[in-house]
Amino acid sequence: MSPSQIIPTVEQITQTKRAIDAYIRRIDSHPDRRVGAYPYYLFHEAGQAIRGTVMIFHGLSAKPHQMWRLADYLFRNGFNVYQPSIAGHTYINAAVNWAQIDLKPTIYDPLKAKVQQDPVLMTYFANLRNNPSMTQPSPVEQAALIARLIELEPRLPDIMQAIDAPNDPD
Numbered sequence: 001m002s003p004s005q006i007i008p009t010v011e012q013i014t015q016t017k018r019a020i021d022a023y024i025r026r027i028d029s030h031p032d033r034r035v036g037a038y039p040y041y042l043f044h045e046a047g048q049a050i051r052g053t054v055m056i057f058h059g060l061s062a063k064p065h066q067m068w069r070l071a072d073y074l075f076r077n078g079f080n081v082y083q084p085s086i087a088g089h090t091y092i093n094a095a096v097n098w099a100q101i102d103l104k105p106t107i108y109d110p111l112k113a114k115v116q117q118d119p120v121l122m123t124y125f126a127n128l129r130n131n132p133s134m135t136q137p138s139p140v141e142q143a144a145l146i147a148r149l150i151e152l153e154p155r156l157p158d159i160m161q162a163i164d165a166p167n168d169p170d
Helices: 012-027 065-076 105-117 119-128 139-152 156-164
Strands: 040-041 051-056 079-083
Touching: 012 040, 012 079, 040 065, 065 079, 105 139, 119 139, 139 156
Parallel strands: 051 079
Antiparallel strands: 040 079
16 A cells, blocks of 8 residues: 555445435435435445545536536546535525525625615515525626625625635735
């Protein structure tokens, strides 16, 4: 075995698969499940040397399995692969099941008041609230909504950056 290889034990592989499979069963039993939005894994047999485990996070693809080509390539080249579900994304009804950003009241309350005065944003959020399975806006519509929000709250890009990097002193 070279220093860059790892040999997972039967217990490690079994315990990991068992935990992931139990999570998949919980997803399957949930009434709001998104079919096909499951965590995805490819593990070599226990006792077989691997180069490590790669975790893949699907960016703008709709479901984790869309990354199967990359996962297959990494697996065939000696890596175990795991693509976890992003918090709540295994379920439909994003407004209820997906993790939400909590803004401080000093930022949220004035922004909410401004949004409630904007007819375009009010209509969009009312439609989203009343029909959570509505079609996602097109990229052009998304850009227009974001531009409108930034017009109401110019600090929004900085706020988003602070959420992405909470320990960054800047």
